[in-house]
Amino acid sequence: MRQSMMINNAISNIKNDLLGQPLRLLSGLDILSNASSALGHMSKGVAALSMDKKFIQSRQRQGSKSVEDLGDVIREGGGALAKGLFRGVTGILTKPLEGAKSSGVEGFVQGVGKGIIGAAAQPVSGVLDLLSKTTEGANAMRLKIASAIASDEQILRRRLPRTVTGDSLLRPYDEYKARGQ
Secondary structure: OHHHHHHHHHHHHHHHHHHHHHHHHHHHOOOOHHHHHHHHHHHHHHHEEEEEEHHHHHHHHHHHHOOOHHHHHHHHHHHHHHHHHHHHHHHHHHHHHHHHHHHHHHHHHHHHHHHHHHHHHHHHHHHHEEEEEEEHHHHHHHHHHHHHHHHHOOOOOOOOOOOOOOOOOOOOOOHHHHOOO
């Protein structure tokens, strides 16, 4: 076996060990998945405290979507946070009015109580949903990285490297020059 081949094998083994061991540890413990689940349950409980049926139903519809990357985290988690903040703030005004329409003065007083509780509970639920979606996204990325490291397939180039000339100017990609290089 040639020396250069032995060095390449040693570097490859070290790389796999350095990257693979922490991922195997996290996979064995499944910390991120458990944290995401716990945060989701906490958020569900806090949302139930708000006593706002519309908010609880919208959370249930939104909660079933899975998160696979950063875009999903921003869209799903950020949306949950924004919805919690919006519903919490507007509930201070709308809940007393809804209560007054249905039960008069007594309903108004109950609506004030529901509005105040919702103003605290719904944003907290949104923050917990954001954290849950963030850990879910991190777990999905961990799984993608682990499968890429464990894969024996080499990543194939889509094209040859760009040609860089002596003047160091970045020019548009030219396949002819790339092949010549």
